[in-house]
Amino acid sequence: MKLLHTIAELRAATAAAPAAPIFVPTMGNLHEGHLALIRQARALSGDSGSPVVASIFVNRLQFGPNEDFDTYPRTLQRDAELLQAAGCDVLFAPSEAELYPEPQGYKVVPPTELADILEGAFRPGFFTGVSTVVHKLFNLVQPRAAVFGKKDYQQLMVIRNMVRQMGLPIEIVGGETLRADDGLALSSRNGYLSTDERAEAVQLSAALRAVREGALAGRAAGALNVARVAELEAQAMATLSQRGWAPDYVLLRRQRDLLPATEAELSGAEPLVVLAAAKLGKTRLIDNTEV
Numbered sequence: 001m002k003l004l005h006t007i008a009e010l011r012a013a014t015a016a017a018p019a020a021p022i023f024v025p026t027m028g029n030l031h032e033g034h035l036a037l038i039r040q041a042r043a044l045s046g047d048s049g050s051p052v053v054a055s056i057f058v059n060r061l062q063f064g065p066n067e068d069f070d071t072y073p074r075t076l077q078r079d080a081e082l083l084q085a086a087g088c089d090v091l092f093a094p095s096e097a098e099l100y101p102e103p104q105g106y107k108v109v110p111p112t113e114l115a116d117i118l119e120g121a122f123r124p125g126f127f128t129g130v131s132t133v134v135h136k137l138f139n140l141v142q143p144r145a146a147v148f149g150k151k152d153y154q155q156l157m158v159i160r161n162m163v164r165q166m167g168l169p170i171e172i173v174g175g176e177t178l179r180a181d182d183g184l185a186l187s188s189r190n191g192y193l194s195t196d197e198r199a200e201a202v203q204l205s206a207a208l209r210a211v212r213e214g215a216l217a218g219r220a221a222g223a224l225n226v227a228r229v230a231e232l233e234a235q236a237m238a239t240l241s242q243r244g245w246a247p248d249y250v251l252l253r254r255q256r257d258l259l260p261a262t263e264a265e266l267s268g269a270e271p272l273v274v275l276a277a278a279k280l281g282k283t284r285l286i287d288n289t290e291v
Contacts, residue, residue: 001084003091007099007140010053010092014142018049021090023143025134028056028093029073033178033186035086037147040175042087044145051089053141057099061107062129073191092141099136107132110158118258118275119154119286122248127158134159138168145171151185153275153288154258177288179205185287192283201285203243204278207236207250208289211274215252215291224266240278247278255290 004010014021022041026034041052063069076093083091108131115127148156160172178186183205193201214232218224229252236250254261255271272291
């Protein structure tokens with residue numbers, strides 16, 4: 001595996017490849033969920049000659065003023081070893097000065113109806129930071145496909161919509177969320193949890209399952225409506241709060257745009273997703289499950 005730190009090195013490496021890359025962007029501090037995306041990219045490459053390119057870059061633009069940019073774990077040597085073992089061909093790990101040699105005045109601002117709800121409501125500007133760095137990385141890597149995890153469900157949708165509206169010739173592939181044996185979604189931020197918090201953290205996925213099961217039961221009985229959805233959401237929020245969490249949201253939404261479903265859609269076959277974000281101690285976790 002080639003470990004590259006400059007844009008010139010990256011462009012030379014991809015230009016020499018027989019086919020356009022399959023790309024997996026990350027912020028490092030990798031876990032098995034990231035490695036599963038690399039293996040998925042490897043499978044997509046097949047015999048095409050497309051190299052699997054990963055990036056590691058902790059993107060300042062997507063962190064708020066009170067978030068963990070300075071303390072976010074940087075574990076490049078370990079990450080590089082894991083990526084090589086998983087089948088990555090090229091790791092692009094630029095410095096901040098390399099990727100942002102001047103203040104990034106030009107930014108990609110996603111539409112408010114998607115970017116300012118859910119995560120965007122609690123992390124203003126987050127999806128502008130994500131969209132800007134991903135678009136820039138796409139321009140540098142020039143991939144034919146890119147793989148993003150479904151754990152960041154809203155982010156995946158933002159990127160898919162950006163690629164479609166910008167006319168970028170990139171297939172966006174979603175990777176299923178990997179979970180620990182107890183159901184906790186794998187996340188780099190799980191490392192912030194104390195032993196007791198780690199044992200409690202599984203309750204976030206339990207809250208999602210409760211809403212999902214309630215929605216499915218309501219549909220089967222012909223009784224899923226807006227009022228019942230609000231009741232399921234409130235029950236999940238209350239349960240988390242009673243256990244010492246500080247929940248931001250637990251919401252049942254349409255998969256296609258993350259907006260609330262209508263009465264007709266709830267009683268029909270509209271694909272839905274339950275999304276949640278909550279703080280446990282000092283650690284904020286997000287998760288989701290499709291219905």
